[in-house]
Amino acid sequence: MDYLAGLNEPQRKAVEHIDGPLMIIAGAGSGKTRVLTYRTAHLIEKGVDPFAILLLTFTNKAAGEMRHRIETVIGNAAKNIWMGTFHSIFAKILRFEGTRLGYTSNFSIYDTDDSKSLIRALIKEKNLDDKVYKVNLVLNRISNAKNRLIGPAQYTGSSILAEEDRLARIPAMGELYQLYCARCFAANAMDFDDLLFQTNILFRDHLDVLNKYQHKFKHVMVDEFQDTNVSQYLITKKLSAVNRNICVVGDDAQSIYAFRGADIQNILNFERDYSDLVTIKLEENYRSTKAIVAVANSIISRNKNQLKKDVFTSNEDGDDIEIIRASSDNEEGRMIASAIFEAAQKENLTWSDFAILYRTNAQSRSFEEALRRLNIKYRIIGGVSFYQRKEIKDVLGYLRFTVNQNDEEAFKRIINLPKRGIGDTTIAKIVVTAAENNVPIWDVVSNISQFQAARGSAGIEAFSDLIKSFKLMVEVEQKDAYEVANHVAKASGLLRELYEDKTVEGLARYQNLQELLNAIKSFVDNPENEDKSLATFLQSVSLLTNADADEDPADRDKVTLMTIHSAKGLEFNRVFLVGLEEDLFPSQMMLQSQQDLEEERRLFYVAVTRAEKKLQISYAESRYQFGRLKACEPSRFLNELDPNFVKMAKPAGARKEVSSFRPVQKTGFTAKPAPSAAQLIQKPTTNTNYQHVVSANFQATDALALAAGQKVEHAKFGFGLIKRIEVNGAERKAVIDFEKGVGEKTLLLSFAKLMIVT
DNA sequence: GGTCGTATATTTTTT
């Protein structure tokens, strides 16, 4: 019990409160995780069975870390606590209980891409105008409905919603919703929202199941409670209705997921649902300096919709918050990068002490470039994660279809991959045939001759034989996930296809695939995983968030770049909050669609409170957007900072633009790893002759731009004159002579769109 | 059915 000694009064009270509903309002940096950890440990020490504790966190990573910390306090018993995200915990429960709802235990989980693809197909099948029925809009409406527990039947029955959709000129919305659900169900698939929605249905319609879990979980705890939606809230409420031991932890000031259905009212109105609720406020900030806390308070005090709170700190005063003005996004990048470089040297900090936080993922580019230039190591959290990459999703598609042959989206992805001569028309026909005859897709595929004339059916038969052999491995031979995946990668031909692709991207994709196989291997080898089946692996994979990505600890000393959303729950010695421009932050989109400046302000608050020692905020006066330079205004949020703790950074000395013209000497370098990225094959060069041979597949406009005598220039990086250009149409090759040396950068930018053929 | 070339729209945040 000695760990109680290190806690302050409210923290200790929270830890020691065992029976009855408890709400902990935890200000930023107030030791929330610590309280949650100790409280759980305390429960177990008081004799609560770890299996009877349900702890819901926001990311899998948070759960993992918490488990680790509890383990150091109470040891091995921590392994048995039910801990994870809402999505992963209830996916697990649905595996067991889903049969009650007509799903089998190996149901697929559709990610957002799958959902969108299905909606796109439905819009097409119904002959609706996809300019009016935008996929994102439709998906949003469906998602919102599910999060508010409005099923398709209720949706179509609601005159209010029908009126809304009529006014929005999307009267077929209800029908689409219905079809979407029917198709997901036929595919034995649930989307992200279904994992919560169907859990609610399960608990509503099957009281014996609800009862079982109500008695199983003696204590229910919810972390980041401010970001739960109605669907999640109802699940926890139902689960804790018997024992009434519900403990929620959160900070209304940090509620930043309204766009995903999170309802700040859950926390603001929590008292209404529990008359005997005990509320404890943690208001002492242990993380940040006085200056940072003061500025954060000055920001959040402008919001009306919040619980009263008085966050304070007894930490040192600290440096003032610095505002950095840059002329462009590229200059912003350079200024921040050199600020990091200098600070690291002068103050003996490591790269991992720094974080750059931005509003949108697209902003990372200028920082990446500038950091690379200074040889500063960095890592980017978010963006396109490993499991989103095409080659990975392709293999996962095969694996998904092997486990669940009704999975329509997996089917569409892999049926013609590698090419089997099966086109979109055939695929659509199969899908529609299955839907119309109300039979699983697999029935059509495996009996293709009954449904379709001979044309194209050879390829389909080959495909169905392939899948049958995979099925055999899983269902009869009971092979584990790795054995199956390894075989599938080879037998499908995907591995070979990538192996034969000798371009740099091809190589990277091949390596990614190998890495996926390694990940599966380590899943199988991990003694903590009792169930090594493919189905279980797939489930764990589809619920990974981008905060969960593995990082090799040996390689950790890097500057972190990420969106403010992904920074939730983290802290850094130094924080650079960048891109403080009106319309970007606060985001124009957000203000238009949700009319919610307060949520943006909370996001600002979250960003500011990530900093421990020093906070620097920057904005640019111009920024590239859609390839064009746009003028920008400083954000209104800059005026909301307490002026007593803010200073302008001294203007950086006049800076000469870089315009080096280094001759290219390397053989074969690559452009950014964009899909259209190019590899340059360079012929041996002499000192004066910069000839490059490019095998390319380019648009006519590009060829024009590259015509002989044209200047090739890019922004500030320099230019070169093309002396001669030969474009051999048949071979799709261009030979280009440069009059003089051009910078490597210029070459890359000029050729980035050229795609390699050979 | 597949490939190529051009026109068009697109960007907020994420389980």
Added chain:
DNA sequence: ATATACGACC
């Protein structure tokens, strides 16, 4: 700037 959609053509 780039991803997608569409029409022309093989």
